Amino acid sequence: MYGCHGKLLRVNLSNHTVTEEDIPESRHRDYLGGAGLATRYLWDEVPVGADPLGPDNRLIFMAGSLTGVVAPSTGRFSVVAKSPQTGIWGQANSGGRWGVDFKKCGYDGIIFEGASPNPVYLVVEDNKAELKDASGLWGKNVPETTALLKEELGSKYNVACIGPAGEKLVTYAAIMNDLGRAAGRCGLGAVMGSKNLKAIAVRGSIKTEVSKPDELKVHSRKQYELLDEAMMKMAMQAFGTSVVLDLVSVRGGFPTRNWQTGIFEGSDDINGPAISDKILNKNVTCFACPIECGRGTEIREGKYKGHRGEGPEYETVGTFGGMCSVNDLEAITMAGYLCNDYGIDTISAGNTIGFAMECYEKGILTDADTGGLAINFGDPDIIVDLVHLIARREGIGDLLAQGTKRMSEKLGQGSEKFAMQVKGLELPAYDSRAVQLTGLTYATANRGGDHMTAWVQGPTFTDAPFLIVEDSEIKDPFIADPDEVKVAVDLEDMLTTFDCVGACKFMGLCLNADDWVELVNLVTGWDYSTAQYKQAGERVYNLARAFSNREGLTASQDTLPARLLEEPLPEGPAEGHVNELTVLLDRYYQLRGWDKETGRPTAEKLQELGLKDAAAELWD
Numbered sequence: 001m002y003g004c005h006g007k008l009l010r011v012n013l014s015n016h017t018v019t020e021e022d023i024p025e026s027r028h029r030d031y032l033g034g035a036g037l038a039t040r041y042l043w044d045e046v047p048v049g050a051d052p053l054g055p056d057n058r059l060i061f062m063a064g065s066l067t068g069v070v071a072p073s074t075g076r077f078s079v080v081a082k083s084p085q086t087g088i089w090g091q092a093n094s095g096g097r098w099g100v101d102f103k104k105c106g107y108d109g110i111i112f113e114g115a116s117p118n119p120v121y122l123v124v125e126d127n128k129a130e131l132k133d134a135s136g137l138w139g140k141n142v143p144e145t146t147a148l149l150k151e152e153l154g155s156k157y158n159v160a161c162i163g164p165a166g167e168k169l170v171t172y173a174a175i176m177n178d179l180g181r182a183a184g185r186c187g188l189g190a191v192m193g194s195k196n197l198k199a200i201a202v203r204g205s206i207k208t209e210v211s212k213p214d215e216l217k218v219h220s221r222k223q224y225e226l227l228d229e230a231m232m233k234m235a236m237q238a239f240g241t242s243v244v245l246d247l248v249s250v251r252g253g254f255p256t257r258n259w260q261t262g263i264f265e266g267s268d269d270i271n272g273p274a275i276s277d278k279i280l281n282k283n284v285t286c287f288a289c290p291i292e293c294g295r296g297t298e299i300r301e302g303k304y305k306g307h308r309g310e311g312p313e314y315e316t317v318g319t320f321g322g323m324c325s326v327n328d329l330e331a332i333t334m335a336g337y338l339c340n341d342y343g344i345d346t347i348s349a350g351n352t353i354g355f356a357m358e359c360y361e362k363g364i365l366t367d368a369d370t371g372g373l374a375i376n377f378g379d380p381d382i383i384v385d386l387v388h389l390i391a392r393r394e395g396i397g398d399l400l401a402q403g404t405k406r407m408s409e410k411l412g413q414g415s416e417k418f419a420m421q422v423k424g425l426e427l428p429a430y431d432s433r434a435v436q437l438t439g440l441t442y443a444t445a446n447r448g449g450d451h452m453t454a455w456v457q458g459p460t461f462t463d464a465p466f467l468i469v470e471d472s473e474i475k476d477p478f479i480a481d482p483d484e485v486k487v488a489v490d491l492e493d494m495l496t497t498f499d500c501v502g503a504c505k506f507m508g509l510c511l512n513a514d515d516w517v518e519l520v521n522l523v524t525g526w527d528y529s530t531a532q533y534k535q536a537g538e539r540v541y542n543l544a545r546a547f548s549n550r551e552g553l554t555a556s557q558d559t560l561p562a563r564l565l566e567e568p569l570p571e572g573p574a575e576g577h578v579n580e581l582t583v584l585l586d587r588y589y590q591l592r593g594w595d596k597e598t599g600r601p602t603a604e605k606l607q608e609l610g611l612k613d614a615a616a617e618l619w620d
Contacts, residue, residue: 001025001028001209002208002209002210002211002523002524002525003028003033003065003066003069003208003209003210003211003520003523003525004028004033004063004065004108004208004524005103005106005107005108005206005208006022006023006025006028006108007021007022007023007106007107008020008021008023008062008107008108008109008110008111009107009109009110009111009124009129010110010111010113011110011122011129011131012113012114013055013112013113013114013115013116013120013131013195013196013197014055014113014114014115014116014117015114016116016120016131018122018129018130018131020107023037023108023109027040028065028108028524029524029526030536030539030610031500031536031539031540032064032065032497032500032501032520032536032537032540033062033063033064033065033067033108033500033501033502034062034063034067034076034077034078034499034500034501034502035062035078035080035091035093035496035499035540036496036497036499036500036536036537036539036540037062037108037109037500038061038062038078038079038080038109039080039089039091039540039543039544039547040543041058041060041109041111042058042060042080042081042082042089042547043543043546043547043614045058045111045113046058046082046547048550048551049551050082052081052082052083052084052087052090052187052190052191052194053084053169053190053191053194054115054194055113055114055115055195056113057081057082057191057194058080058081058082058112058113059079059081059111059112059188059191059192059197060079060080060081060109060110060111060112061078061079061102061109061110061112061160061200062077062078062079062080062108062109062110063077063099063100063102063103063108063109063502064076064077064099064499064500064501064502064503065500065501065502065520065523065524066501066502066503066519066520067099067100067103067501067502068099068100068103068104068208068287068502069208069210069216069288070217070220070288071216071219071220071223071288071519072223072224072227072288072289072290072503072504072507072511073095073287073288073289073290073291073503073504073506073507073508074287074288074501074503075095075096075097075099075100075286075287075288075289075502075504076093076094076095076099076286076498076502076503076504077093077094077098077099077183077502078091078092078093078183078499078500078502079091079092079093079094079175079183079188081186081188081191082191082551083186083187083188083191083424083425083447083448084169084171084187084190084191084194085171085172085186085187085190085348085403085424085425085448086424086425086447086448087424087551087552088423088446088447088448088547088548088551088552088553089447089544089545089547089548089551090185090186090187090188090191090447091185091186091446091447091499092174092175092182092183092184092185092186092188093183093452093499094175094177094181094182094183094184095181095286095287095289095504096177096178096180096181096286096287097158097178097286097287098158098159098160098177098178098181098202099177099287099502100287101158101202101203101204102124102158102200102204103204103208104202104203104204104205104206104207104208105124105125105126105127105129105202105203105204105206106126106127106204106206107124110122110124110200112195112197114195115194115195115196116131116195116196116197117196118133118135118196119133119134119135119137119138119196119197119198120132120133120196120198121137121149121161121197121199121200121201122197122199122200122201123153123157123201124200124201124202124203124204125202125203125204126203126204126205126206127206134196134198134199136148137149137161137198137199138167138198139164139167140163140164141163141164141341141342141343142161142162142163142176142179142340142341142342143341145159145161145163145198145199146159146161146179149161149199149201153201153203156203157201157203158177158178158201158202158203159177159199159200159201159202160175160176160177160183160199160200160202161175161176161177161198161199161200161343162175162176162189162192162193162197162198162199162343163176163189163341163342163343163344163391164342164343164391164392165189165190165342165343165344165390165391165401166189166190166192166193166343167193168193168391168392168393168401169190169193169194170187170189170190170344170390170391170393170401171187171190171401171402171403171406172184172185172186172187172190172344172345172348172349172352172401172403172426173187173188173189173190173192173193173343173344173345174188174189174339174343174344174345175188175189175192175343176189176340176343179309179310179340180284180294180309180310180311180340181286181310182340182343182345182346184345184347185345185347185348185425186425186447186448187345189344210522210523211521211522211523211524211525212525215522216519216522216523219515219518219519219522220519223511223515223519224290226510226511226515227290227291227507227510227511228290230510232506232509232510233290233291233507233510236291236293236506237283237291237292237293238272238276239271239272239273239275240272240275240276240293240294240295240313240314241272241293241313241314241315241506242270242271242272242275242295242312242313242314242317243271243272243314244272244314244457245270245271245272245314245318246267246271246272247457248318248429248430248431248434248457249263249264249267250573251434251435251477251572251573251574252431252434252569252571252572252573252574252575253430253431253432253433253434253435253574254267254318254322254431255318255322255323255420255429255430255431256323256325257323257325257354257357257358257377258323258324258354258355258357258358258377258418258420259323259354259418259420259427259431259561259563259564260358260418260570261569261570261571261572262431262433262434262569262572262574263571263572264321264322264325264327265327266325266326266327267321267322267327269327269328269329270317270321270327270329270332271317274329275297275317275329278300278329278330279295279298279299279300279329279330279333280295280296280297281296281297281298281308282296283295283296284296284310286504289504289507290507291504291506291507293506295310295311295312295313296308296309297310297311297312297333299330299333299334301330302328302330302331303330304330304331304333304334304384305330307333307334307337308337309333309336309337309340309341310340311333311336311337311340311346312332312333312336312346313336313346314429315346315347315350315429316332316335316336316346316350317329317332317429318350318428318429319346319347319349319350319351319353319354319426319428319429320332320335320336320346320349320353320383321350322429323350323351323353323354323420323429324350324353324354324357324377324378324383325357325377325378326378326379326380326383328380330380331380331381331383331384332380332383334384335350335383335384335387338384338387338391339387342387342390342391343391344387344390344391347426347427347428347429348403348404348425348426349387349390350383351404351420351421351426351427352390352400352403352404352426353375353382353383353386353400354377354420355404355407355408355415355418355419355420356375356386356396356400356407357375357376357377358377358418359375359407359411359415360374360375360376361376361377364411364414364415365396365411369396369399370395370396371395371396373385373395373396375396386400403421403426404419404420404421404426405419405421405424406424416562417561417562417563417566418561418562418563419561420449420561420563420564421448421449421561422442422443422445422448422449422450422559422560422561423447423448423449423553423557424448425447425448425449426449427442427449427451427561428449428450428451430451431564431569431574432560432564432579433564433568433569433574433577433579434477434478434569434572434573434574435456435457435477435478436477436478436479436480436481436577436580436584437477437480437484437485437487437488437584438451438456438457439480439560439564439579439581439584440485440488440581440584440585440588441453441454441456441488441491441492442560443558443559443560443581443585444488444492444558444585444588445492446541446544446545446548447544452495452505453491453492453495453496454488454491454492454495455491455495455505455509456474456487456488456491474487478573478574478577480579480580480581480583480584481583482583482584482586482587485584485587485588485591486591488588489588489591489592490534492537492541493534493535493537493541494508494513494534494537495537496537496538496540496541497516497533497534497536497537497540500536500537500540501516501520503516513530513533513534514530516533517529517530517533520533535609538609539609539610539611542592542601542605542606542609542611542614543609543611543614545594545600545601546600546601546606546611546614546617546618549598549599549600549601549618550617550618553599554598554599555589555595555596555597555598555599556599557599558585558599559581560579560581564578564579565578565579565581566578592605593605593608600618600619601614601618602619603618603619606618
């Protein structure tokens with residue numbers, strides 16, 4: 001088998017057994033590895049109604065078919081489980097080098113089942129694995145855990161772990177690797193904590209065989225050359241992901257004061273150039289990445305002076321900055337550092353704090369609730385203080401640790417209308433009233449309110465050469481046009497394949513779909529056509545949807561917060577616009593082959609994709 005090892009580790013944490021099992025090549029081919037293969041195992045093994053924080057849930061780490069191949073930005077891995085944040089299919093994806101180092105151990109994935117009676121960590125090295133006691137690591141943050149394991153095992157081990165937030169089951173706890181990289185969304189760090197699994201330390205030297213290595217070198221060199229000419233690559237290399245802030249702001253879609261407006265007067269204080277001028281030390285790169293969009297930073301002035309770390313990324317400045325109306329870059333950076341150290345998703349954390357600020361402003365949260373803390377918009381110190389409280393689940397932090405959906409259900413008083421989440425997952429920093437198609441993708445994304453399932457912002461900023469769109473384009477982002485829905489569907493299918501093969505979506509936006517298919521074929525020895533490759537993404541996308549349907553997801557949940565549907569943006573280029581979701585949903589369901597009454601993929605669609613077992617379970 002090329003591009004993979006054909007085997008995975010199964011770790012039963014309840015009885016502390018570790019076994020190997022083979023993965024049929026047909027499964028690799030059908031699901032491409034990564035998130036796709038993990039979703040297949042999740043569907044097969046997690047019983048309906050399983051508690052996301054119970055022993056029946058599975059926590060699945062999976063490398064992709066291209067993970068570790070020396071081609072542009074092919075170092076990513078995925079983690080899949082039933083999400084404690086949403087109660088449906090949950091997936092998180094991360095870069096850095098951990099996925100590559102894990103695959104060098106001779107495995108493609110790990111399935112964790114059960115729950116350990118005591119804290120443990122897993123050590124994996126060259127076709128062997130062992131569980132070890134982690135009692136001395138419990139309570140440690142991410143840098144401390146990483147340092148202690150490297151001291152004990154050796155400096156060449158790479159560590160993925162949870163911090164105190166995962167241990168305390170914060171619903172949006174992240175799994176951290178390479179210190180500053182996060183499998184952040186869907187609360188999978190809490191799943192890891194519920195299983196008493198603190199860390200996975202990996203070191204390996206086993207090479208993944210490639211079908212046509214000489215041709216692969218030539219093809220990869222061509223891709224690197226094409227990337228050197230890509231506008232997105234040059235912009236992100238210069239200013240990191242926060243270069244997006246100005247592109248979003250020019251449309252009036254930078255969410256501000258918990259999405260009350262799309263214009264933030266302090267945006268120039270926290271954008272990509274500001275980061276470069278004030279705090280940047282060096283660019284940080286993932287495995288084989290020519291873009292180097294990561295930011296190695298240091299706070300050089302103010303009360304947090306001397307702290308160093310990675311970030312902030314665009315979503316961190318968007319959520320802790322715009323949503324909280326904070327233009328203090330040092331405080332935003334410090335909040336991001338703390339999220340990395342504690343193991344917290346910055347999108348959900350900043351969004352939840354912005355929601356709490358509006359609740360406090362409206363008197364829904366009182367000083368009695370907050371323990372005397374004034375949670376005001378624009379306060380740079382409170383965003384830092386609240387991250388500490390959330391991670392420790394202390395005081396008002398215990399409520400915020402539950403996320404905006406559960407908070408609004410407990411607080412009531414109309415707060416659910418401005419709890420900016422879909423299916424329990426907080427929204428990223430793009431106001432969809434300024435790009436209508438984004439609202440559709442928020443409403444339909446498999447893991448809830450998510451931007452990377454279909455980064456519609458990409459083709460509105462660039463030519464997006466990888467898109468397979470025959471008769472559709474985005475003409476006016478402010479208008480809901482059903483003819484543009486095919487863009488969203490194609491994006492969802494194609495970007496899903498990146499999470500399967502282990503490639504970076506940002507980098508993928510710069511290359512042609514045919515180039516990707518050729519790369520996959522050269523590595524694996526398969527004979528995928530571009531249409532078949534896209535269909536593999538469609539297969540995975542529909543299986544993930546079917547899993548959520550089986551857990552109770554219906555068409556009624558494919559919606560947006562009332563604020564986006566009912567409250568027009570008050571100013572800026574998108575002034576007067578709301579999301580016209582219903583104009584787009586019927587066309588989306590038609591293109592997807594989903595039943596608009598139930599929200600399920602039809603039996604015919606599932607059978608067409610080779611998912612006969614899912615068709616039988618959902619429809620018989």
